[in-house]
Amino acid sequence: MLTPHLIEFPKLGAPDIGYISVAEEGHLLPFVPKRVFWTYHTPEEIVRGRHAHYKTEQVLVALAGRIVVVIERPGGELLSFRLDSPHVGLYIPPNNWHSMHYSETAIQLTFASELYSEADYIRDYATFRKVWQAPA
Template sequence: MTTISDIEIIQIPKIEDHRGNIAVIEKEVLPYEVKRVYYLYDVPSSAARGGHAHIDQQECLIALSGSFDVILDDSKKKNIVTLNKPDKGLLIPKGIWRELENFSSGAVCLVLSSDVYLEEDYIRDYQNFVELKL
């Protein structure tokens, strides 16, 4: 069973240059093959995203621009991680509830997922999530 201690912040390799930096995500950076990429943008600062857990899917969240908070919950313990650097990724394993909030103006959240969209992989009810974690 996954817990808060299984969550990692990973360093995304970057190439620094006086003309601007380049961040590179190749297959050895993540512990899974990326099968879906999506991003959140134009999220109002008062809005929350996420509000679910995955049964099998893993995700890596990256703040490409701006900042936002990720509230992580394993049903026993919670942790808040602020993402605000495009060379840091938050690796979330399966079985962790996540909520995203406090989006700054212009924030963009990139998500690299280990699988395609499968509705049956989502746990969208928190009480159901807690019961499944017992």
């Protein structure tokens, strides 16, 4: 089973000219993106996400600001990641409940392995636990 992990993208350039980071098919991204979206101007008191996917894989990047991502793995293991550099992404495999907490200036870029499908979302936490948690 794949586990959430950080991906460091190349940081090409220098302080006097700026930087570019690149994600290409077959290099660093564990899938070919079928959808790309971004979130911004999220108030700090709002928690986004709060869902899991049956099939979709994602890589999240904080292009600006800070994003704290809390992930619950199948079986109940909790992981926390702080994204605050535009050349570092977080891989989230399917079947992982995740929530995001943003600083006021955060801009999140998301690469997704699948096109949007509401049927791919598990939005109810009790359903996630029933579907993915190991029996007690």
